Amino acid sequence: MREFKMKAWLKKEKKMVSIIGIDLNYQYIRYSDDGNLFKDDYKIAEFKDIELLQFTGAKDKAGQEVYEADVIKFNDGIDDIYGLISYDDEDAVYCVSYENVTEHLSNMAGDFEIVGNIFENPDLHEQLGY
Known part of the structure; x- marks a missing residue:
């Protein structure tokens, strides 16, 4: 469950x-x-x-629980990329949005770290490109 x-x-x-x-x-x-x-x-x-803010059911590589509005950092093999966690009502899944891309959080396989959230860390808006 x-x-x-x-x-x-x-x-x-x-x-x-x-x-x-x-x-x-x-x-x-x-x-x-x-x-x-x-x-x-x-x-x-x-x-x-x-x-x-709801718990997504996922954890980052340090075992921290991932919630909506969290900002995560991962590496695409070349650069560090920052993404925002949100819920997609249409697909009924949690997603990560970055660089004009949105993908299901489940595709990330926990290979990322939480660096903050958009409420407590407004400076992360710049990393997200907002």
């Missing part, structure tokens, strides 16, 4: 948090500031104030 994990980027606070729970009816998440998922001291953020 596929592991289902999410984290959230708080837009106003500009910070990534671990999600304790999601309420789809009232459209909010419960989260912990310190990453402790097993405590009663949690905060709430509405969907409109966050970006939800």
